[in-house]
Amino acid sequence: MKKQWYGEAFKLGVLGGGQLGRMMIQSAMDYDVHIYAMDSSKSAPCGTLAYEFTEGNIQSYADVMAFGKDKDVLTVEIEHINVEALEDLEKQGVKVFPQSRVLKLIQDKGLQKDFYKENGIPTAPYHLINDKSELKNYTNRLPFIQKMRKGGYDGKGVTSIKSISDFENAFDVPSLIEEKINFTKELSVLVARNESGEVKTFPVVECEFSEELNLVEFLFSPANILPEIENKATELAKDVIEKLDMVGLLAVELFLTEEGLLLVNEVAPRTHNSGHHTIECNYVSQFEQHLRAILGLPLGDTAIKTAGVMINLLGDENHEGPAKYEGMEELMKMQGVYVHLYGKPTTKPNRKMGHVTITGKDIEETKVKARNVQNSIKVVTF
Amino acid sequence: MKKQWYGEAFKLGVLGGGQLGRMMIQSAMDYDVHIYAMDSSKSAPCGTLAYEFTEGNIQSYADVMAFGKDKDVLTVEIEHINVEALEDLEKQGVKVFPQSRVLKLIQDKGLQKDFYKENGIPTAPYHLINDKSELKNYTNRLPFIQKMRKGGYDGKGVTSIKSISDFENAFDVPSLIEEKINFTKELSVLVARNESGEVKTFPVVECEFSEELNLVEFLFSPANILPEIENKATELAKDVIEKLDMVGLLAVELFLTEEGLLLVNEVAPRTHNSGHHTIECNYVSQFEQHLRAILGLPLGDTAIKTAGVMINLLGDENHEGPAKYEGMEELMKMQGVYVHLYGKPTTKPNRKMGHVTITGKDIEETKVKARNVQNSIKVVTF
Structure with missing residues (x-):
């Protein structure tokens, strides 16, 4: 028999307690899906509305493990989650959707671009660099966009490099540079x-x-x-x-x-x-x-x-x-x-x-x- | 300045924690209205979804007073509430909507019918009786419907009196009898x-x-x-x-x-x-x-x-x-x-x-x- 997905017998864990989780709860109410959420503070948008709310750090291996281990399905409302914990939870039989390998790929914009290239998915031409000293190899590509491979969110971690004079203030972390698309x-x-x-x-x-x-x-x-x-x-x-x-x-x-x-x-x-x-x-x-x-x-x-x-x-x-x-x-x-x-x-x-x-x-x-x-x-x- | 009705500064109390309260919470989420609910058990439909849930008896004067006294507005999702408490809360400045006098009127189907009559609102002809012994005065009105004046809900407290032989099993409480409308x-x-x-x-x-x-x-x-x-x-x-x-x-x-x-x-x-x-x-x-x-x-x-x-x-x-x-x-x-x-x-x-x-x-x-x-x-x- 297929496992029941409503009522007390089923626990859906959501990592992140922001507005996306809040609107997910609002929708889940119609189907009596019990949502357990974890975020850093009870004052988060899901704080008082989740069936149960856990204060924890979604980037901490220990917190994600502790939260996820008794859930039937685990999902996310933000992609910056500790992936190692999700991998280990999957090994323990917890269903994690999106899967940990998808999150791992998407957390790194470099891997994401490589994935598009390998799979014939059209995307803007790009190069990967390790730090800003490498920008000088791409002066013939100016102007371009620099994107941090990790940690960017909501427009953060993206900058426009118009000329050599912008190199100094560029991100000095592993990044990708991408042709500016008209x-x-x-x-x-x-x-x-x-x-x-x-x-x-x-x-x-x-x-x-x-x-x-x-x-x-x-x-x-x-x-x-x-x-x-x-x-x-x-x-x-x-x-x-x-x-x-x-x-x-x-x-x-x-x-x-x-x-x-x-x-x-x-x-x-x-x-x-x-x-x-x-x-x-x-x-x-x-x-x-x-x-x-x-x-x-x-x-x-x-x-x-x-x-x-x-x-x-x-x-x-x-x-x-x-x-x-x-x-x-x-x-x-x-x-x-x-x-x-x-x-x-x-x-x-x-x-x-x-x-x-x-x-x-x-x-x-x-x-x-x-x-x-x-x-x-x-x-x-x- | 008009008082703010969203966020933590405002408390909306709901007496009753059933499905009507639950769908009210679902709607209130869109406007960040914080709903505090009271019902007899945490397993009620509003139990885990209210901003705060209080276990209490909505028909108890003490419970309704304790719950209502710090609320900005108090409302109901069922009409069988202790009205004396609501009256006292109104005197203390709590806004109660619907007002206690409306609830008092509606809790008693006899008063409700009298209200229609006094205000020229068309309704089925009726008579008030104190107990079933009075039914014999209305044999010329048969068949009719008997409704308990108080406590009926969802079709309960209503019975059909077709002939004198039904008098024995009629409700033996203050009731109204009402002409059966085609x-x-x-x-x-x-x-x-x-x-x-x-x-x-x-x-x-x-x-x-x-x-x-x-x-x-x-x-x-x-x-x-x-x-x-x-x-x-x-x-x-x-x-x-x-x-x-x-x-x-x-x-x-x-x-x-x-x-x-x-x-x-x-x-x-x-x-x-x-x-x-x-x-x-x-x-x-x-x-x-x-x-x-x-x-x-x-x-x-x-x-x-x-x-x-x-x-x-x-x-x-x-x-x-x-x-x-x-x-x-x-x-x-x-x-x-x-x-x-x-x-x-x-x-x-x-x-x-x-x-x-x-x-x-x-x-x-x-x-x-x-x-x-x-x-x-x-x-x-x-």
Whole structure:
């Protein structure tokens, strides 16, 4: 008999207790899946909502072992986990999804790029270097991007090297340097795979970059791309998860070049910021899809129910302290506007404090509403 | 400055820790509203999910006082609460929504009927009796329904008196007897009102009664009624909440008679089984609407996003013990089918263990899918 995955008899462990874990718990409640979470502090977004919360360090071998040993399935909501512990837990029979070897590969951007190359997955040309002294061998490649092989997160650990004068301030650690791609669009595909090999992708998501603000303004779905690009992106995402032989949800970030080529930028083996809109906009959300994938259940229908735009609620540049959401009541009066606060007690400049999903009849109308939302709300302090 | 309603600075107390509280928590997570719940056992559906859970008896004056005294707002997810404690808490400045006087009225079906009569709200003709010996004065009214004035719940405390021979087994407590209404439809309207007097109704919901099974098979939205009946039902629900001068969400159950009259059957001053579909089918759910109403926030848009049918997942007649959801994986493969388990560890005959909402293009197609769902799933034991 197949083991039951709901109720007290089953323990799902989640390493990391941030917003991705929190939204996973919210989804797991519908299926009575008991989530045990571990993170460094009880004040984390999952702190009081997990079935049981353990204070521990996800990068410590001992903490991960102690937490994981009595779980039926172990998953992650962030990739920077002690992999040695996950390997040993797998040997002891704990199911770890995504698998430890996938996390090990993805934690190192150098190994990740080598994997793409070895498997014929299109990606920007790159070179691996051990420290910044090696940059001088690549002056003919300028300008380029330098990425630390390990430890980067949320745009950290990435820098733009425009000329020789930038070499001095470059990262002095094992890195990869990558040709700067002139892309026309940044796209993302979420793909899930379960143990029986069933694979499903969500429709492609597009990032809206604001030239004026010089940042990603929001993400939207469906992407404004030709059907053949949608198909190619979807096939590429399936190819990546199959070649990784991974179980769980994987976010595949892509560049669409001026020549119409798709290149894999990077992947994240977990639920992702580019899939938050699926809570309201698709038949199944990315959080439920991840749960289905790792629990050996049939994958859900990823079709679009409604067009959507997702805006991150970032802490205002000039505020640090207890969070105040200025303009919230204005948003609450709008039709099809969904607020998700992550329950972080303090705001910091650019900290992800929540997100808002805006739905509408078509994507153009929805974008207009999204800009109104963006102008209405601000995360400040008291 | 208006008091903040999110984060640690604000405490929302919920009396009762069942499925209605659980879905309220799930909704409150999106707004970082911290919910403190009280119920008799930690194994209740809210037990591990509330921000803080207190074991206590909701009918005990001392327990309700101790729980309520440090809360900013106190609400309920069941109406059988110690009202004296709520009255004293209100005197101490705790906001109690729905107000204690509303709960007091609704706990007593006799007072509730008198209220309708005094306020010109149409309802079935009735008489109040103190015990069963008085039934003999109403033989000319046979057949009728006898309802206990207090303590009834979920169909309990209601009996059908067809002839004099039923008098012996009638309830021997203060009751009301009510003319049996030949209704063509049972309808329900959810209406919310906040402190500033803003009132919003959800579109009317209809019960589908199965002659064959002799029970309510499911609820569906939108109801299959004429626009003028929809308008009348909506106005009636608004009239009831305004005359009650109530803050919060109120479910108004109605009979539509053969003559096209609408009669109020009874009301529940809380979220309600007839509003579960709103999670997926309306712009705002009943749970979020209740939170908005009691927290002094603007009410959400109640418009329908999609047609929906709601089926209760009841414990199978022949099973008592640890719950097993037979056929669950079949449901999970269907598009637009949403499972909500309540996390009750043991099933009993006819116990509400969860519900399933089925969405679709139109209500006829959705009903067909709902019957498939109903035939696929069964709550049994191992």
